[in-house]
Amino acid sequence: MNRYRTLFFDLDHTLWDFEANSYATLDYIYRSFELDKSGIVDFEAFYQVYKAHNERLWDRYRKGFIKREELKWKRMWLALLDFKIANEKLAREMAAVFIELLPRQQQLFPHTIEVLDYCKAKSYDLSLITNGFEDTQWKKLETTGLSAYFSHVITSEKSNSVKPEPGIFEYALNLTNSNADQALMIGDNLDVDIAGAMGAGIDQVYFNPGKQDHEHKPTFEIACLRELLEIL
Ligand SMILES: [Mg+2]
Numbered sequence: 001m002n003r004y005r006t007l008f009f010d011l012d013h014t015l016w017d018f019e020a021n022s023y024a025t026l027d028y029i030y031r032s033f034e035l036d037k038s039g040i041v042d043f044e045a046f047y048q049v050y051k052a053h054n055e056r057l058w059d060r061y062r063k064g065f066i067k068r069e070e071l072k073w074k075r076m077w078l079a080l081l082d083f084k085i086a087n088e089k090l091a092r093e094m095a096a097v098f099i100e101l102l103p104r105q106q107q108l109f110p111h112t113i114e115v116l117d118y119c120k121a122k123s124y125d126l127s128l129i130t131n132g133f134e135d136t137q138w139k140k141l142e143t144t145g146l147s148a149y150f151s152h153v154i155t156s157e158k159s160n161s162v163k164p165e166p167g168i169f170e171y172a173l174n175l176t177n178s179n180a181d182q183a184l185m186i187g188d189n190l191d192v193d194i195a196g197a198m199g200a201g202i203d204q205v206y207f208n209p210g211k212q213d214h215e216h217k218p219t220f221e222i223a224c225l226r227e228l229l230e231i232l
Contacts, residue, residue, distance in 0.1 A: 002232065004203070006178040007119060008169075009150075010187030011130045013206050015112045015225075016140050021105035026050060028101065029094050038090075040083045050079040062162055062192070068133060072099060103139030108146075109209070111226040116149045118229055127152040129172050129185065131163050131192065152176060163189075164196030173200075186228070190216045205231065 012018040030036075030043045040046045054075045063072045076098070077091035109118055119126055128150050130137050137156045141147035152174045161167030173180060180201035186192025188207045197204045205217035205228065220231055 002073070002228075003182060004124065004184045004232065005182040005231075006127065006128045006173075006176050006184070007126045008127055008172055008185045008197070009209075010163075010184060010185075010189065010193050011128050011140065012132055013188040014186060014193075015108055015116075015146065016144065017107040017109050020107040022051075022054075022102060023047060024105055024107070025098055025102045029097055032097070033090070033094060033219060038083075038085055040085075046079065046083070049082045050075060053078040053082075062131065099136070103136045104143050105140075106144050108144060109225055111224065112146075115225045115228050116146070119232060120149060122231065122232060125176060125178075126150050126152060127172060127176055127195075129154045129163065129168060129187075129193075131156050134158065163192045164199060166196070166200045169197060169200035169202060184219075184231075190214055190218075194218045 001074045009015060026045060026047055030046060032041070035046065057066065057071045057075050060066045061068065065121065066074075070198050073095040076094045077088060080087060080091055108132050116126065128137070130153070132155065134155045137153060137155060138147070141150070141153065152172070152175050154168065154175065156162040156168060159171035159186045160167045161171060163169075169185075174181060175182075184205060185193055185197035185202050186205040186207060187197075188209075192207065194204045198218075203219040205220040205222060206216070208221055209223055211223055222228060224232075
């Protein structure tokens with residue numbers, strides 16, 4: 001028996017397959033807005049450009065340089081600009097559809113439900129710590145049926161802090177009545193989930209499905225969620 005009682009999961013890219021779900025949503029947007037007729041002939045090229053802008057803007061959002069509203073439409077705006085389309089109205093319309101449809105997508109990483117069932121059966125207390133937006137994250141959880149597994153969904157909006165800051169982890173420990181040494185954070189992002197939990201004295205599981213090289217020293221590292229069964 002290990003000493004962990006409380007498990008903190010990240011949601012995006014850890015349980016909820018953000019990549020597959022945003023790909024499907026953007027593919028729908030590309031087709032419904034007929035972007036091929038606006039000169040973007042290749043969806044794949046559009047997706048790669050969008051992805052790069054989205055990652056950069058998320059980084060700026062986490063650092064407090066931009067607000068949520070700006071993040072939402074500017075990633076579309078910048079992606080369109082790369083194809084010489086300077087159309088703010090179109091960018092804002094695409095952003096609205098994206099925000100509406102993305103959380104309705106249902107693709108999870110392999111073994112998500114199996115692992116959560118196992119953790120519940122073993123009486124672990126499960127919560128989520130996510131930097132995602134409160135309303136968006138709840139829609140994802142309801143659509144996928146994941147909401148039933150978690151006692152708390154700790155977001156940056158609720159905790160007034162953002163991973164990797166210690167504040168959001170301290171908030172989570174208080175809320176779940178846990179000590180840091182009884183808690184385990186499971187997440188896909190080294191700088192956000194792993195370094196953040198480490199800074200708060202919480203052990204970590206780095207979910208690294210792409211088996212990327214890195215220099216961090218997480219407590220555990222897995223490439224498949226099913227490997228959690230050996231740890232827990
Ligand atoms: Mg993540």
